[in-house]
Amino acid sequence: MSILWWLLRRLVIIGLQLLAVSIVVFGILYLSPGKPEQILLGTQPANPQVLAAIRAKYHLNDPIVSQYWLWLRHALHFDFGRSIQTGQTVTGAISERLPVTIDLAIYAVVLVVLIAVPLGLIAGTRPGTFVDRGITTVITIGFSAPAFALGLASLYVFGVTLHWFPIYGVGSGFVDRVRHLTLPAATLAMMVIALIARQTRASAMRVNDQDFMTFARVRGLTPRVIWLRYLLRNSALPVVTSIGLVIANFLTGAVIVEQTFALPGIGTLVLDAITTKDIPVVQAVGLLAAFIVLMANLVADLSYTFLDPRLRTRTSV
């Protein structure tokens, strides 16, 4: 029961945080240099009649609080207006691109968890050995290379030379999409594997030193039980927090990977919108990014209660 109350309270707080973000995001139109009607007109030629028409259409002559209230009401119905650059509805543009970003993020997170966590556990249980040092060195190399260099190199080797993977785009159908997203997801994952592996390693080192680990081994429990139920589950808390942030990062900030592999995702959308001062798109994506980060943190926090039974009886986490 206490979990449900906690969840409810947390959702209310998230709602208030999103409201605060919405005020900032709404203000972007007024904080940007240039008059709002000029920005909303974009690159089209301006004359007094057109500017007056824009002012009437977007209610720019109303008091600012009622403009905000109108914008918020539309936003709650997922209506963020139309892109100044393309004339497409903002929600349409985002819903076209969000699946690509989500697929890429999920694929990359799966790769990170499958690669980084086992490596970190292995390294953490053998600190200072050749295995530990070897793992740390290899993953640090992947972490140090910039995304576009890794991306272009892998495109050249695996795409152009070996023809294993396609060069650009997202593909249609599940298998085709997995093929298209493999190189980008791997590039995205490389950047983060070192981080998560090192975190897992540090956590595993701490847990491995505990008495209950020694006792489990002495008792002769199977390696599967030792590794999964004892080591992994006890090391998981800080790692899960990081993975939550990593998911939020992948969903909002994968723009370089998107550009290199020509993936029509949210990152490219917001980059183009900022470059062309397409404020309605920037507003919508800003709100979306805040929502993603808050949700990712909520899910990470919720997962603690599953991982650590001691936290279930507390009224706050």
Next chain:
Amino acid sequence: MTLKAPDLTYIYYLIYPVVYEKAQALAAGADFGGPSGLVMGTGPYQIKSFSPASGATMTRFDGYWGAKPAAKELDIKVIADPETLRLAVQSGSVDGTFDVPAGSAKAWESLPNARLQFGSSGTVKMLFLDPTQAPFNDVHARLAIAYAFDRPGIVKALEDGHGDSANTISSPFGWANSGTPAEVKQYFASLPVLNFDMAKAKEELSKSATPNGFTLTVLVPSSLADLSGMMETLKQNVKSIGITINVKQVPLANWLDALRAKNKAPMGIVSISADSPDPLSLVQSLVTGGTDGFSAYAPAAMLSLIAEYKIASPARQLAIAKQVVTQLSTDMPFVPIVYGNSKYALNKKYVYTSDITGWTAFGTEWAHYVEAAS
């Protein structure tokens, strides 16, 4: 359609409006031209699907009244990164592109399965110098800048060697329908040549109101490497005569806003093309006498010549064009730098059976000229 005043040059603008089906446009409403509304035009291809994110697919319309192009389907993709684009052409997953970035010709020409074609374009890369404020309200300061560009060097380094030094902002590309080729060639040869001559630049500057130089800030678009490069070379060259230029890289939208702002910067750089094959097409869009254009340069004599041009006979038009261009060389409110090029990379499986020019991508039905290589 009736014009308010006679204008013989208007005929060229008729290629720009698109003729589309009224019923379809009305039915599509606000979504017209977008992914859900699309467009119904009058050409040999019809749009099957379109989105700013994923590109466009067009299929050949077999009910077209004219000649059938060879390609049954055109698949236009969006690839923002130029290196990825090159790898895509190399791997064969993309057949061709107009988007070869300046300065990368060497890498593209080394592709074994694609051919890179160059052609002339009407693009002029030039500086705007504001004649209403110091330091460029003095013609000698403007001329000093004009002699401070190594134009052949810029063509070699920033235009892949395909381009020309520009001595005037009216590119010879626009004179194809005016006079005879010999006459046009003779006229252009008569214009003062803007050599790279720092001694002459210093001499001009010493005759100006700011003989010891001055300091300027110039905005360049960070996404257009050729313009940034040209501004950097100017910055280096004019150091020796006491002119300090602070080059500031800004996003494209900010650079455009600054060019159009009411308070103009003393110097701006731009890459711009004429709208039509007319000697004064570019000039008349720059010298307008209005306040929302790129330049405040608008001598009354030139404005009345331009007005006369619109209703003059072809012979008189040629004479006026020569007069206006000569006056621009004397006054130098715009410093021409180089004429750019057009590029087209195409897989060797196909041939492009016409010349590539500045009009190819937007002024012609280029798909007609793509045929399978025999």
